[in-house]
Amino acid sequence: MPNAMPNTTPAAADASALLRRVPIDYLPLLILPLLALLALPLVGSFPTWVTLTIAGLAMGMMIFIMASGLTLIFGLMDVLNFGHGAFVSIGAFTATLVLLPMKDWVQADSLLLNLLALGLAVLLAMTVTGLLGWAFERIIIRPVYGLHLKQILITMGGMIVAEQMIHVIWGVEQIPLPMPETFRGVLIVGDAAVEKYRLIAVGIGLAVFAIMFLVLNRTKIGLLIRAGVENGEMVEALGYRIRRLFVGVFIAGSALAGLGGVLWGLYKETLTAAIGSETTVLVFIVIIIGGLGSVGGCFIGALLVALVTNYAGFLAPKVALVSNILLMVAILLWRPQGLYSVAKR
Amino acid sequence: MSEALLTLKGVHTHIGQYHILQGIDLVVPKNGLMVLLGRNGAGKTTTLRTIMGLWHASQGTVNFAGRDITHSATPDISCAGIAYVPENMGIFADLTVRENLFLAARNVKKAGEMDTARLEWIFGFFPALRKFWGQPAGTLSGGQKQMLAIARAIVEPRKLLLVDEPTKGLAPAIVRSLIDAFLELKTTETTILLVEQNFNFVKSLGDSVAVIDDGRMVHTGTMAELSGDMDLQQKLLGLALEHQY
Numbered sequence: 001m002p003n004a005m006p007n008t009t010p011a012a013a014d015a016s017a018l019l020r021r022v023p024i025d026y027l028p029l030l031i032l033p034l035l036a037l038l039a040l041p042l043v044g045s046f047p048t049w050v051t052l053t054i055a056g057l058a059m060g061m062m063i064f065i066m067a068s069g070l071t072l073i074f075g076l077m078d079v080l081n082f083g084h085g086a087f088v089s090i091g092a093f094t095a096t097l098v099l100l101p102m103k104d105w106v107q108a109d110s111l112l113l114n115l116l117a118l119g120l121a122v123l124l125a126m127t128v129t130g131l132l133g134w135a136f137e138r139i140i141i142r143p144v145y146g147l148h149l150k151q152i153l154i155t156m157g158g159m160i161v162a163e164q165m166i167h168v169i170w171g172v173e174q175i176p177l178p179m180p181e182t183f184r185g186v187l188i189v190g191d192a193a194v195e196k197y198r199l200i201a202v203g204i205g206l207a208v209f210a211i212m213f214l215v216l217n218r219t220k221i222g223l224l225i226r227a228g229v230e231n232g233e234m235v236e237a238l239g240y241r242i243r244r245l246f247v248g249v250f251i252a253g254s255a256l257a258g259l260g261g262v263l264w265g266l267y268k269e270t271l272t273a274a275i276g277s278e279t280t281v282l283v284f285i286v287i288i289i290g291g292l293g294s295v296g297g298c299f300i301g302a303l304l305v306a307l308v309t310n311y312a313g314f315l316a317p318k319v320a321l322v323s324n325i326l327l328m329v330a331i332l333l334w335r336p337q338g339l340y341s342v343a344k345r
Numbered sequence: 346m347s348e349a350l351l352t353l354k355g356v357h358t359h360i361g362q363y364h365i366l367q368g369i370d371l372v373v374p375k376n377g378l379m380v381l382l383g384r385n386g387a388g389k390t391t392t393l394r395t396i397m398g399l400w401h402a403s404q405g406t407v408n409f410a411g412r413d414i415t416h417s418a419t420p421d422i423s424c425a426g427i428a429y430v431p432e433n434m435g436i437f438a439d440l441t442v443r444e445n446l447f448l449a450a451r452n453v454k455k456a457g458e459m460d461t462a463r464l465e466w467i468f469g470f471f472p473a474l475r476k477f478w479g480q481p482a483g484t485l486s487g488g489q490k491q492m493l494a495i496a497r498a499i500v501e502p503r504k505l506l507l508v509d510e511p512t513k514g515l516a517p518a519i520v521r522s523l524i525d526a527f528l529e530l531k532t533t534e535t536t537i538l539l540v541e542q543n544f545n546f547v548k549s550l551g552d553s554v555a556v557i558d559d560g561r562m563v564h565t566g567t568m569a570e571l572s573g574d575m576d577l578q579q580k581l582l583g584l585a586l587e588h589q590y
Binding site: 220223224226227230231233234235236237238239240241342 | 435437438439440454497
């Protein structure tokens with residue numbers, strides 16, 4: 001057994017080892033198409049099914065963007081951040097600072113101007129939420145490392161303060177977040193009507209997932225984050241400061257929550273300060289289903305939750321109220337650690 | 346003997362309400378392999394963790410290569426030149442063998458830039474690592490994980506290696522390959538502090554030996570002296586065995 005390939009270079013060993021690579025755990029991946037296929041006969045009409053599925057995927061992508069940072073924040077430092085939703089709200093409200101004054105560009109029938117306006121709004125929202133995330137970590141999280149109860153209380157408190165600050169700055173009335181003109185309307189594909197904006201949301205969600213995947217698998221920082229989620233102590237023993245990694249993850253996670261807030265706000269078109277706290281429960285369900293600390297699990301979990309919500313909402317509206325909880329119970333009965341469990345310590 | 350690389354003076358360590366180390370004095374000479382023996386719960390692991398800064402001494406000093414590291418943070422201690430192989434091996438199961446070694450090679454920015462000559466040297470005594478190079482480390486056997494954990498500690502030259510019970514739960518054949526690896530390592534500049542309960546494993550490896558019991562040093566000397574003196578073994582290790590279970 002030893003010395004099976006005595007003189008190969010590491011690179012050659014790499015290639016041959018790929019062939020013998022242990023199969024990835026595909027089962028959770030199979031649930032999504034299975035669920036969609038199962039829903040098709042129940043929904044009955046193919047065009048309706050297409051509409052529901054794409055709506056579900058779009059919603060799932062937006063939830064994923066909001067939740068992805070949170071699962072890493074928990075995984076890396078065991079920090080329960082119930083204030084994550086605040087960054088969703090702040091992101092959405094910050095976007096109004098760009099999109100409302102830039103009415104001309106937003107209402108113009110030009111994809112380029114629309115995209116520019118949206119790009120600026122996203123940039124500002126992510127910068128603001130990223131900076132606030134940095135401050136939040138320093139002032140609120142740092143004193144309560146390792147103390148779960150205090151983390152829950154103080155981050156909940158942070159969330160309430162943030163909501164009230166939004167009331168102070170933007171008033172208590174709900175305000176509009178105008179959707180750029182060219183994103184409105186539906187595309188007719190076959191007999192199915194698909195909202196354009198949903199396709200855009202799916203595109204952005206996929207892009208975020210792809211970037212995260214590349215960073216976490218191909219860069220040293222990403223590998224360190226994954227290693228840190230698994231065994232932070234060992235990462236420190238190898239000579240890396242996990243605190244610094246964590247601050248970076250916290251900033252990126254908050255900025256992603258901000259991006260999620262902008263997308264979610266555009267989707268709803270009107271904003272209230274509670275937009276973040278409304279999504280918090282959903283986000284927590286998603287990261288629990290996915291397995292705390294797993295970005296891949298979070299992605300599948302978000303899509304699952306959103307698809308189930310959409311199908312249930314169409315088939316049995318009353319069940320839709322509890323469908324997320326039922327889904328979570330079912331997944332946890334199957335895999336108590338979530339879809340992809342990350343070995344801890 | 347040669348000069349001291351690591352010196353512990355009167356080190357006390359508390360974990361919560363427990364007073365584990367109760368004034369440890371230990372001098373690890375430069376080069377060679379020192380064995381730290383003692384029964385379960387004597388404080389061997391705590392000693393290593395205190396050196397590594399994973400727990401901090403409440404009293405006393407830890408001096409490494411002329412520097413006081415008693416209150417240093419773990420990453421700084423690591424960067425000063427100490428590598429640590431914990432008892433649970435601490436491998437990253439989700440990452441491949443290659444990625445595990447890449448992270449341990451602190452000065453390497455890209456996985457492809459790892460020192461191939463050094464990797465070949467490691468593959469020389471741990472061929473399994475070459476074989477499973479691209480596999481998630483979680484799929485390795487216990488012995489292979491131990492090899493990876495040690496390889497990670499030596500993928501770049503370090504001044505001192507702390508290794509905690511590497512033979513625990515391993516098959517005799519694998520233990521033999523670990524002995525070979527440690528013999529090879531002893532020919533390098535690296536100093537090794539090895540914690541063990543398996544006296545037969547370390548008898549042939551150790552240059553010096555320290556025995557710890559109830560958080561105190563009860564014996565220090567050369568391995569030759571201890572392995573030649575049955576009475577002393579009986580006194581130190583027989584006693585230890587009685588208490589073991």
